[in-house]
Amino acid sequence: xxxxxxxxxxxxxxxxxxxxxxxxxxxxxxxxxxxxxxxxxxxxxxxxxxxxxxxxxxxxxxxxxxxxxxxxxxxxxxxxxxxxxxxxxxxxxxxxxxxxxxxxxxxxxxxxxxxxxxxxxxxxxxxxxxxxxxxxxxxxxxxxxxxxxxxxxxxxxxxxxxxxxxxxxxxxxxxxxxxxxxxxxxxxxxxxxxxxxxxxxxxxxxxxxxxxxxxxxxxxxxxxxxxxxxxxxxxxxxxxxxxxxxxxxxxxxxxxxxxxxxxxxxxxxxxxxxxxxx
Numbered sequence: 001x002x003x004x005x006x007x008x009x010x011x012x013x014x015x016x017x018x019x020x021x022x023x024x025x026x027x028x029x030x031x032x033x034x035x036x037x038x039x040x041x042x043x044x045x046x047x048x049x050x051x052x053x054x055x056x057x058x059x060x061x062x063x064x065x066x067x068x069x070x071x072x073x074x075x076x077x078x079x080x081x082x083x084x085x086x087x088x089x090x091x092x093x094x095x096x097x098x099x100x101x102x103x104x105x106x107x108x109x110x111x112x113x114x115x116x117x118x119x120x121x122x123x124x125x126x127x128x129x130x131x132x133x134x135x136x137x138x139x140x141x142x143x144x145x146x147x148x149x150x151x152x153x154x155x156x157x158x159x160x161x162x163x164x165x166x167x168x169x170x171x172x173x174x175x176x177x178x179x180x181x182x183x184x185x186x187x188x189x190x191x192x193x194x195x196x197x198x199x200x201x202x203x204x205x206x207x208x209x210x211x212x213x214x215x216x217x218x219x220x221x222x223x224x225x226x227x228x229x230x231x232x233x234x235x236x237x238x239x240x241x242x243x244x245x246x247x248x249x250x251x252x253x254x255x256x257x258x259x260x261x262x263x264x265x266x267x268x269x270x271x272x273x274x275x276x277x278x
Contacts, residue, residue, distance in 0.1 A: 008035060008128045016048045022056040023132065029059060035128040036142045043149040044129065046183060050141075050190040051131070057197035058137040061086050068204045072211040082203055086196040087137075093192045094140045097185055101147040104178075108154035111163050124153050141189055148182050155179065 011023075023029075038044050065083055112118075133139045155178050158164050165171040 008130055011130045011132070014044060014048055014129055015051060018049075018052055020052050020056055022052050022059070026059075029063075029134050031132040031134045034131050034133055034142075036131055036146055037126045037128050038145065038149045039124040039126045040149050040152045042179065042183070043145055043152060043186075046148075046186045047129070047142075047145050050187065051138075053190050054141050054193050055132075055134055055138050057193035058090070058135040060197055061090070061193075061200050062135050062137070065200045065204050069207060072207050083200065086200055090137055090192060090196055091140075094137060094144065094189065097144050097189060098140070098147070100185060101144060101151055105147060105151050105154065108151060108158060111158055112154065112161070115158075115161050115163050117157065117161065122153060122157060137193070144189065145186070148186060152179060152182060 023031075036047070038047070061083065069080075069083075112122075131142055133142065155164075155175060159171055159175040162171065164174045
């Protein structure tokens, strides 16, 4: 029987510190608060190391990558298929893990019922671990953790009641192998999300780098056009100034000629008067 336990363990208490700091660096991310009920330390340890990784990876794949591509690509070259492929493969992987634990839980419950134990007779002390979900994939991951926790509890009951094997050593070996398999599947989710995250990040980095190169090339073309425009303006200004100087020189020469002609005319008149007087 599940004993009531209203305890809520805060994230800062159970989540291990890492270099990711996704929730601290992305405070504007839309997130839904919640909790996941767990009672096995092994599952809590898996969640403590994998939760933030899955949160970062799935949010980048489903949200951030689209924002990056939208900002750096036009609609006719938007690589939506790559994102959808990553999402579909990740959903398919999560579905397979759901099916795995659903099958194992059903088998374990049937064995316990055959031994005379009903689901309501299982005693476990459950603690509610505070969570924040930022994607549907992260929600699925938390649901899988809850299923894994329930399966590990059933597995422990089967081991205690001797339903795993009549031989104690063999029963312990089966229990440990099953728990190892559980960890393998749970860490497999983290590995799968990280693989898709790295692939999509490389895609986005390539797009951003190409866009940066295009902007640099455009800026260089703009600088060259601006330099050519300024050069043309300077050449036009030089031509205008030369024309102005030429017109000024022509006016000066014309005035000088006119003055010289006036002086010559006056001198001729004076010479004429002098001759007449004589």
